[in-house]
Amino acid sequence: MVAQGKCTECTQIEAAIDAIIEQKGPEPTSLIEILHAVQQELGFLPQSVQEYIAEKLNMPAGTVEGVVSFYTFFTTVPRGRHVIKVCQGTACYVRGGKRVLEAVVKHCGCGVGQTSEDRRFSVDIVRCLGACGLSPIMTVDDDIYERVKPTKIADILGKYD
Amino acid sequence: MSQRTITINGRTVPAAEGSTILEAATQAGQKIPTLCHHPDLPPLGACRVCLVEVEGERNLQPACSFPTREGMVVWTHSAKVRKARRTVVELLLSDHPSDCTACARNRNCELQTLAEELGIREVRVRVEPRGYEVDDSSLSVVRDPDKCILCRRCLQTCSEIQGVSGLRIRGRGYDSLVGSAFDTPLGSALCVNCGQCINRCPTGALTERSAIAEVWEALEDPELFTVVQTAPAVRIALGEALGMPPGQIVTGRLTTALRLLGFDRVFDTDFAADLTIMEEGYELIQRVTEGGVLPQLTSCSPGWIKFIEHFYPELLPNLSTCKSPQQMFGAVAKTYFAEVAGVDPAKMRVVSIMPCTAKKFEAARPEMRASGFQDVDYVLTTRELAQMIKEKGVDFMVLEESEYDDPLGESTGAAVIFGVTGGVMEAALRTAYEVITGEKLDNVEIHAVRGMEGVREASVKVGDLDLRAAVAHGLANAARLLDRVVAGEGGYHFIEIMACPGGCLGGGGQPIPTSPEIRQARADAIYQADQEMPIRRSHENPSIQALYERFLGKPLSERSHHLLHTQYTPRSRRAVQVQDDKSGRQTGA
Numbered sequence: 001m002v003a004q005g006k007c008t009e010c011t012q013i014e015a016a017i018d019a020i021i022e023q024k025g026p027e028p029t030s031l032i033e034i035l036h037a038v039q040q041e042l043g044f045l046p047q048s049v050q051e052y053i054a055e056k057l058n059m060p061a062g063t064v065e066g067v068v069s070f071y072t073f074f075t076t077v078p079r080g081r082h083v084i085k086v087c088q089g090t091a092c093y094v095r096g097g098k099r100v101l102e103a104v105v106k107h108c109g110c111g112v113g114q115t116s117e118d119r120r121f122s123v124d125i126v127r128c129l130g131a132c133g134l135s136p137i138m139t140v141d142d143d144i145y146e147r148v149k150p151t152k153i154a155d156i157l158g159k160y161d
Numbered sequence: 162m163s164q165r166t167i168t169i170n171g172r173t174v175p176a177a178e179g180s181t182i183l184e185a186a187t188q189a190g191q192k193i194p195t196l197c198h199h200p201d202l203p204p205l206g207a208c209r210v211c212l213v214e215v216e217g218e219r220n221l222q223p224a225c226s227f228p229t230r231e232g233m234v235v236w237t238h239s240a241k242v243r244k245a246r247r248t249v250v251e252l253l254l255s256d257h258p259s260d261c262t263a264c265a266r267n268r269n270c271e272l273q274t275l276a277e278e279l280g281i282r283e284v285r286v287r288v289e290p291r292g293y294e295v296d297d298s299s300l301s302v303v304r305d306p307d308k309c310i311l312c313r314r315c316l317q318t319c320s321e322i323q324g325v326s327g328l329r330i331r332g333r334g335y336d337s338l339v340g341s342a343f344d345t346p347l348g349s350a351l352c353v354n355c356g357q358c359i360n361r362c363p364t365g366a367l368t369e370r371s372a373i374a375e376v377w378e379a380l381e382d383p384e385l386f387t388v389v390q391t392a393p394a395v396r397i398a399l400g401e402a403l404g405m406p407p408g409q410i411v412t413g414r415l416t417t418a419l420r421l422l423g424f425d426r427v428f429d430t431d432f433a434a435d436l437t438i439m440e441e442g443y444e445l446i447q448r449v450t451e452g453g454v455l456p457q458l459t460s461c462s463p464g465w466i467k468f469i470e471h472f473y474p475e476l477l478p479n480l481s482t483c484k485s486p487q488q489m490f491g492a493v494a495k496t497y498f499a500e501v502a503g504v505d506p507a508k509m510r511v512v513s514i515m516p517c518t519a520k521k522f523e524a525a526r527p528e529m530r531a532s533g534f535q536d537v538d539y540v541l542t543t544r545e546l547a548q549m550i551k552e553k554g555v556d557f558m559v560l561e562e563s564e565y566d567d568p569l570g571e572s573t574g575a576a577v578i579f580g581v582t583g584g585v586m587e588a589a590l591r592t593a594y595e596v597i598t599g600e601k602l603d604n605v606e607i608h609a610v611r612g613m614e615g616v617r618e619a620s621v622k623v624g625d626l627d628l629r630a631a632v633a634h635g636l637a638n639a640a641r642l643l644d645r646v647v648a649g650e651g652g653y654h655f656i657e658i659m660a661c662p663g664g665c666l667g668g669g670g671q672p673i674p675t676s677p678e679i680r681q682a683r684a685d686a687i688y689q690a691d692q693e694m695p696i697r698r699s700h701e702n703p704s705i706q707a708l709y710e711r712f713l714g715k716p717l718s719e720r721s722h723h724l725l726h727t728q729y730t731p732r733s734r735r736a737v738q739v740q741d742d743k744s745g746r747q748t749g750a
């Protein structure tokens with residue numbers, strides 16, 4: 001059960017998860033696909049949702065948590081409307097990627113892996129985007145920003161609401 | 162099985178089909194160091210300490226999981242191997258706390274031993290340990306993640322042997338952390354307190370919650386009257402923790418050592434095991450003859466009790482209402498014995514020496530206060546007792562033997578076999594047979610229920626009744642058996658479950674290490690101890706007969722029900738039930 005009190009929303013969430021499990025197949029081997037689809041639906045995978053999925057698949061909750069915590073794609077906290085990824089690969093790092101990240105963190109007011117209070121941005125780092133010639137590089141959703149300067153962060157992020 | 166031939170370090174040796182390099186090498190007398198490998202667990206290849214050179218393979222391969230093949234050439238200690246192995250261990254040591262002298266596993270740590278064997282005198286990379294908090298929220302098991310080397314033995318034990326799967330590894334790489342799901346403190350997590358993870362932990366990352374300090378305090382308080390009881394499986398394993406080989410019966414030295422520690426009375430849990438047989442045997446007879454819920458499930462093993470509460474709450478009506486021998490002892494000590502000896506039960510402290518960590522939790526259950534006080538105050542594991550014996554300067558090897566005290570010290574062969582899988586069943590049958598048929602058993606040894614098979618079944622002719630019995634040890638085995646019961650199969654009358662492999666003799670509080678061979682040696686010693694007892698049937702124990710005559714009346718009497726029987730708590734698999742008040746005394750769960 002997602003919550004003890006069984007609010008309407010909880011019942012709806014459970015129904016949505018049930019439908020996904022039904023579609024993907026209620027087998028432990030479908031776990032990763034189920035997690036992807038549920039995260040797509042809910043935006044994140046909190047503990048109660050992981051426990052619910054574990055019960056439905058008749059597997060230990062720790063196994064589900066192990067998978068969720070292993071893959072960086074999965075998140076257990078709500079994500080912002082826009083996801084910022086700042087590259088910290090070697091090339092980006094030596095060409096100022098660290099200072100770019102510091103500026104992003106300062107602008108959003110939240111750390112790496114976290115979401116800003118207004119739910120506008122989530123801040124992530126990536127280890128390489130394969131465009132080292134354009135370093136330092138960052139992405140906001142599907143937009144790519146090359147040779148980013150820390151002073152430009154406010155301008156860039158101002159475009160997203 | 163067909164054989165193949167391989168070459169290890171230039172020597173041609175046989176290897177069984179399907180064997181690993183490690184198995185073939187061990188067979189041939191060639192030692193390969195291991196760390197994550199354990200004889201009770203499937204090979205995992207996680208730690209890379211057993212790396213060997215296999216000619217034709219590009220990389221070094223883990224001997225524990227690499228299969229042998231005809232004609233393969235293996236080098237177990239070449240310069241390349243030694244260098245790699247040393248690096249692996251150095252990296253394990255790089256963030257491992259180095260204050261070995263202040264660790265519970267000092268001188269019994271596989272990582273420490275390995276470092277010594279590899280001659281490591283310098284760790285080239287040193288970083289601070291992660292600084293994780295020690296989790297001492299459980300009454301039974303303490304976790305110190307800084308000492309964890311991520312070998313995964315505890316995870317495997319919890320899932321493969323116990324079927325609990327309460328432990329998991331989260332995150333990855335340097336951030337990997339072993340613990341309960343969602344980092345729930347162990348005290349409120351899905352955990353049956355069996356301590357099997359402790360027995361297989363190579364380091365000090367998992368240990369029991371110690372009660373040594375509290376017991377010293379009670380022993381040294383002149384106001385208090387201290388009573389100790391020793392479980393059946395302690396007397397055949399304690400020696401291992403004090404320098405003896407497995408399988409030694411040290412009962413007489415154990416009682417002497419306890420007196421030297423300062424206990425006012427040295428009693429025996431075996432006495433209470435005989436009492437359990439009386440109550441549980443009569444309960445079985447009642448259920449069978451009066452149409453009660455069957456099969457009756459034994460209730461001596463507190464790890465098993467918590468398991469059924471979490472995983473099979475629908476079978477709780479099948480569980481015998483009998484308390485375990487430990488708790489029967491506590492209830493009788495603080496009532497009957499207090500009366501006989503003229504001791505104020507408020508000033509009495511009952512200490513148990515148990516092969517078990519779950520007993521610590523059991524003693525603190527709120528329902529275990531039938532005497533008006535907490536029936537059992539402190540529980541020490543076999544390991545903790547060994548520690549206290551050493552601390553007190555007692556030379557165990559040259560100790561004179563002595564007897565248990567009266568009136569709670571006399572016991573039978575039926576009681577000592579409580580310590581081995583199948584033993585409670587056999588003890589119960591010895592009594593039930595004679596009570597039901599009125600005839601004496603020609604041979605008290607019921608070999609059909611003995612052995613180390615995970616699940617065993619037997620039919621025993623008891624008068625007109627074909628009594629269908631089943632025995633399981635290790636909770637994953639128990640689950641397999643219980644699934645059959647839930648499905649309505651088997652037609653069993655009586656089922657014995659012990660949480661730990663081999664029964665209590667393989668308990669989570671027993672000396673480390675453990676292996677099938679060690680447990681077999683302990684089992685042999687238990688059966689030998691049974692044979693050496695002058696009385697081998699619980700109902701013939703004169704002290705038990707006296708207890709019924711003077712105090713309890715008869716089995717299942719009202720007083721028996723009040724003191725010796727209990728009820729159980731259905732629990733969720735997402736348990737958040739147990740809280741610890743953090744005071745020294747182990748109190749309410």
